[in-house]
Amino acid sequence: MKKSMQLSILAKAVVQVKIYNPEDGSLIEYNSKSPNDFDEIYPKNGKIKQYVKFSDDNYDLVDFLEEKITKHGNLNFFFHDKESSEFEA
DSSP: OHHHHHHHHHHTOOOEEEEEETTTTEEEEEESSOTTGGGSOOTTSSSOSOOOOOOGGGHHHHHHHHHHHHHHSSSGGGGTOHHHHTOOO
């Protein structure tokens, strides 16, 4: 949860996280501002210019992107870096 809070503060981003544990039936929710912040934020509302959704199946891709962003500082490399085009998710 602390990483989500840091992301919200440092990037001035609106963040929502939900964590459910079926073993003990617990649910944790974090909203950086208001629980209603995402009522008007969804992929096809016209305000969203880029949308990506990840799951645990995408771990290798996320790991790869994190490594490249750390090295290059942004994702612009992805369109110019031959090595990046060789990644297979």
